[in-house]
Amino acid sequence: NAGVTQTPKFQVLKTGQSMTLQCAQDMNHEYMSWYRQDPGMGLRLIHYSVGAGITDQGEVPNGYNVSRSTTEDFPLRLLSAAPSQTSVYFCASSYARGTGELFFGEGSRLTVL
Amino acid sequence: DAKTTQPTSMDCAEGRAANLPCNHSTISGNEYVYWYRQIHSQGPQYIIHGLKNNETNEMASLIITEDRKSSTLILPHATLRDTAVYYCIVRVAFNAGNNRKLIWGLGTSLAVNP
Numbered sequence: 001n002a003g004v005t006q007t008p009k010f011q012v013l014k015t016g017q018s019m020t021l022q023c024a025q026d027m028n029h030e031y032m033s034w035y036r037q038d039p040g041m042g043l044r045l046i047h048y049s050v051g052a053g054i055t056d057q058g059e060v061p062n063g064y065n066v067s068r069s070t071t072e073d074f075p076l077r078l079l080s081a082a083p084s085q086t087s088v089y090f091c092a093s094s095y096a097r098g099t100g101e102l103f104f105g106e107g108s109r110l111t112v113l
Numbered sequence: 114d115a116k117t118t119q120p121t122s123m124d125c126a127e128g129r130a131a132n133l134p135c136n137h138s139t140i141s142g143n144e145y146v147y148w149y150r151q152i153h154s155q156g157p158q159y160i161i162h163g164l165k166n167n168e169t170n171e172m173a174s175l176i177i178t179e180d181r182k183s184s185t186l187i188l189p190h191a192t193l194r195d196t197a198v199y200y201c202i203v204r205v206a207f208n209a210g211n212n213r214k215l216i217w218g219l220g221t222s223l224a225v226n227p
Contacts, residue, residue: 004156040219041219042200042216042217042218042219042220043157043215043217044217045214045215048212050212056208056212058214059214090156090157092156092157097212097213098212098213099213100145100147100162100202100204100213100215101147101159101162102157102159102215103159104156104157104158105156106155106156107154107155107156
């Protein structure tokens with residue numbers, strides 16, 4: 001099993017550009033989520049999904065969209081990138097929404113100029 | 114805001130036990146304590162979790178005080194590969210239904226020295 005795979009690993013955007021961070025897991029996990037990690041702050045939850053077709057907002061959802069059309073994939077979209085979205089993004093999954101045992105991807109480092 | 118307090122950094126000699134403390138004095142009765150670690154530039158890795166009993170797995174042991182206001186993660190024989198940031202996290206209820214989220218702090222940067 002590859003686990004949780006994120007692409008791209010690095011990306012530079014200009015303010016106002018859009019892009020999608022991809023996340024795929026091959027463990028048949030119900031629950032998937034996106035976090036961002038910024039210096040001096042703990043990981044913060046952006047959006048999460050408890051199953052295909054179901055998504056909900058986390059702590060810091062503004063500026064981000066998500067969808068969950070399949071169990072395996074959970075892309076994160078930035079519609080109009082802003083410098084405040086410069087961060088490292090992590091996708092995570094777990095077999096059920098009630099568990100805190102998460103499997104994380106390797107991260108995507110995004111810089112918005 | 115994080116519900117846990119951890120030392121910013123610690124050192125440990127290779128082969129010795131690493132004992133990482135965590136305070137969670139405001140924890141509620143049904144909130145679990147989780148430990149993760151993050152090796153530089155990688156995604157966080159789950160280590161162990163517990164509610165009120167001590168727990169052990171192949172990676173570590175978790176000792177939770179009887180009043181549940183603090184806990185200690187023990188790496189019994191630290192190696193250089195255990196150098197990482199260790200996060201003590203409380204899992205709390207979030208939104209409606211059976212939703213939970215992890216409240217992440219800044220963790221303890223553990224350096225294992227030869």
